Amino acid sequence: MKLFKNLNFDKLKSGLNKTREKLVDRISETVSGKAKIDDATLDDLEEILITSDIGLDTAEDIIERTRKSLRNEPERNSETVLRIIKQELINVLKEHSFETEYEKLEKYQPFVILIVGVNGAGKTTTIGKLAHNYKRAGLKVVIGSADTFRAAANEQLEVWANRAGVELIQRESGADPSSVAFDTLSSAKETNADIVLIDTAGRLHTKHNLMEELKKIKRVMSKVLDYAPNEIFLVLDGNTGQNALLQAKEFTKYTEISGLIITKLDGTAKGGVIFQACSEQNVPVRYIGVGEGIEDLQSFEPDKFVDALFTK
Ligand SMILES: Nc1nc2c(ncn2[C@@H]2O[C@H](COP(=O)(O)OP(=O)(O)OP(=O)(O)O)[C@@H](O)[C@H]2O)c(=O)[nH]1
Numbered sequence: 001m002k003l004f005k006n007l008n009f010d011k012l013k014s015g016l017n018k019t020r021e022k023l024v025d026r027i028s029e030t031v032s033g034k035a036k037i038d039d040a041t042l043d044d045l046e047e048i049l050i051t052s053d054i055g056l057d058t059a060e061d062i063i064e065r066t067r068k069s070l071r072n073e074p075e076r077n078s079e080t081v082l083r084i085i086k087q088e089l090i091n092v093l094k095e096h097s098f099e100t101e102y103e104k105l106e107k108y109q110p111f112v113i114l115i116v117g118v119n120g121a122g123k124t125t126t127i128g129k130l131a132h133n134y135k136r137a138g139l140k141v142v143i144g145s146a147d148t149f150r151a152a153a154n155e156q157l158e159v160w161a162n163r164a165g166v167e168l169i170q171r172e173s174g175a176d177p178s179s180v181a182f183d184t185l186s187s188a189k190e191t192n193a194d195i196v197l198i199d200t201a202g203r204l205h206t207k208h209n210l211m212e213e214l215k216k217i218k219r220v221m222s223k224v225l226d227y228a229p230n231e232i233f234l235v236l237d238g239n240t241g242q243n244a245l246l247q248a249k250e251f252t253k254y255t256e257i258s259g260l261i262i263t264k265l266d267g268t269a270k271g272g273v274i275f276q277a278c279s280e281q282n283v284p285v286r287y288i289g290v291g292e293g294i295e296d297l298q299s300f301e302p303d304k305f306v307d308a309l310f311t312k
């Protein structure tokens with residue numbers, strides 16, 4: 001059994017246009033034409049990184065490493081510094097990426113993924129996209145609509161389940177979300193499904209009772225399948241920049257997050273936040289959203305991501 005890989009370089013490239021302008025174009029302009037990169041230029045580069053949502057510590061780290069690498073270079077010109085910075089950006093992402101899912105998927109049937117995040121982050125859309133990709137990879141997928149809070153949540157998820165061509169388990173709005181999770185897992189077990197995706201209501205990370213509810217959903221799931229959930233993906237809206245990282249910190253206080261999905265990277269200039277997310281969170285970025293369509297969820301691959309950022 002294999003997990004999907006979905007990467008469309010052109011789409012990724014165009015999705016990252018605004019982040020490229022803010023980050024890479026400014027770096028290029030700063031170094032361009034310089035025969036020798038001096039300390040003042042490196043300070044300028046650090047400022048560009050900080051103001052591109054990469055975060056203070058990560059930016060300092062990248063520039064420090066760049067400074068060191070430059071010492072070993074015979075030519076400290078603009079091309080050299082661009083090449084080094086690009087590599088250091090890849091390193092930040094790579095040092096914090098893991099590839100464990102393939103192995104785990106084979107061991108569990110059904111493999112259960114719980115999706116959490118604040119209101120409007122893109123959870124439901126991401127579930128639709130995930131379902132589509134897993135289905136296309138030949139897996140039998142069941143979605144559970146444990147967002148019983150919003151009246152329209154069921155219909156929205158139904159549209160996505162239909163698009164992806166997968167089964168949906170739902171209850172009337174107002175029902176206990178844990179009971180939907182219970183029903184979904186029971187059904188998936190009976191029908192030998194491969195993948196279960198559980199949608200949840202948007203919850204503010206500052207609302208204690210809603211965060212507690214997540215623990216209950218998790219507890220109830222483990223009553224049906226003692227290993228469930230296998231993964232808890234936190235969906236973060238890339239547009240919210242630094243705030244996304246605050247959300248991640250709060251969610252991890254309440255529940256163990258095993259992966260991040262960063263959405264809406266198309267149309268935001270704040271894509272640099274992904275570098276900070278990788279370096280500060282002990283959780284890998286698994287997927288990224290680059291549009292509203294069903295094909296617009298991509299596997300997160302550090303090399304390709306940075307390449308797309310540096311390619312016009
Ligand atoms: N451009 C773009 N829009 C996205 C992406 N992912 C989600 N959206 C849009 O974001 C909006 C909110 O998405 P939902 O999936 O409803 O978000 P949610 O987290 O389920 O929201 P609640 O259930 O209300 O908490 C929708 O208009 C989506 O089309 C993305 O990667 N790119």
Ligand SMILES: [Mg+2]
Pocket residue numbers: 123124125147153199200201202
């Ligand atoms: Mg939703």
